[in-house]
Amino acid sequence: MQSGQFNSNKSTIRGTREKETTQKTNWDRVIYLTLLSVILIFISYYLINRNFFVIGDGRVVTNELQVVSPSDIRFQQFYVEPGDTVQKSDTLFRFTFIEWQQSMDSLETLRKRLTDASKELEDVQSELRIKNIEAERSLQQLEYFAGRLSQIKREVRLGVSTVSEMKSVEDKIMNEKGDLSLINEQIDQLENRRGRLQTMIASPYGDDGSEISIGAESMQHIYTAPVPGIVTTVLKSPSEIGLKSERVLSILSEQSQLRIKAIFQQKSGRYLSIGDEMNVTFDNGDKSKGVITDIYAAEALIDRPTGSQSELEFSVQIVAELKPEDPLELDRWKSYNKMGVTVKKAIF
Template structure:
């Protein structure tokens, strides 16, 4: 029993000692692994024409990221001309095919009527012979003549319709030639506008090597003077933004060593590079829900050496815990 009591007492002393150490000897705060970044913005209003990168792409200094034009009063007119001609207008072809088909059908109908007229005329001649011989009555001749006349009238009507269609087809061909001529002018105007427009297109090249961050503007969007097109994160210049409470201000000094605990449980060493006395709202992901906005002191923490810096890159944009000892001797 005495041994059990000693073990239990030792465990309680260790547990409460550890809790007291963490509560009073250590400061544990939230942080996020960040790369130093630059914003891409302009002194003039510009319109993005073509975006050549996506978020997360790695770029090298000198790479073209996007093309753009500076907004000017005459730019919209050039842009409209540039995109006006579509080259897909085949209405004349469809209409000519339809008219030609109608002509063929009406010619076929007329040929059929010609055949009927010929048959009726033969029937009329045979009927006249029988009447002459007295085997048929003469009153049967008149209906056949009437039918032949009706067929002749129908044939004449079809011929007139065919002639009208031929005239329309001829006008279509003339209009098509005129349209081709006009389209040729439109094409020439488009090519001239394209040449003038392309002379205004500029390309933005990155001055640094890094990763493409958030892209705020898409193709054909206007970027105003106060806005940013995108952000570029500098490779190799990695740090952690840590958020200390205002009451920790006296425990922070440039050059202090801290322990960084990543989400997978691995640990690393870093140094306080800079901190900002003014307090800033803590990022939403570190705020407690339904509680007033907490303000914090932002602290920049850099890797202790190159090995640590290379290790931090794999945790880019991840949340971390930053552990800072209150006592120099415990760092």
């Protein structure tokens, strides 16, 4: 029997191993989840601000002194620009009277000048009387608040009134003093103007060495700063004409009362009280702290669209006035004069 030969080697199965496929990034899913996260964060931020904070928009405001044209004049040169600091009696600008430029030797022009000066003197005296009345009323208000403060201090000791009420009266006294100081500065400016007009009417040719004369060189006059402060705006330029009582420039006096006026919705009024601390964020991103010194209601005219038409209606809003919590912040607030702000306070 023929022996068969068998292959004793183990059989093997040959083949190729499949390569593992790399998973592709699902960018549609990533973008979708990213957008969803952003939306959820935005909604959460909105709901938190709406339900846990009271927020108002406002502006830094001050009582600026407006320098106006003393008559119909032509500006020759300005010595200041916005941002400059001036002291009292510093030269602001140089000018000439228009009618004198047109006819120096005209007697008719001189008569007209005297007539205008007389009328202007009456206006100045009238305005001076009004300012004196305002100053007297301000003094009366100060006396009233001083008496009220003494009474509240006694009531605080007895536990009848609160410290917040006492602080409110103290803030009103401080504001009233600032307003009185500004009124007195305006009175000084008017009295100086009245003196110059009286001198010109008494000696129109300037024979006594006064600033009013017919000479070509003396036609040029200077206007000096009535108060120390910072020049905030300059509305005219050299060679430009300024009409009588037209605004020329503004000065932020060192005595001006600076504050933030913020507007809130009416329903936010129940969460606001005098003495509350508020977070202040200026439009340039800087942050600060403020304290509410006064709260009052104000009506605003709102245009509400109704279909194809719009109707104007009044809406009551709450206005809160704030001062810096830290007095050292006052100078920084002054540098942000007229800048927009956002004020915020946690409800809980």
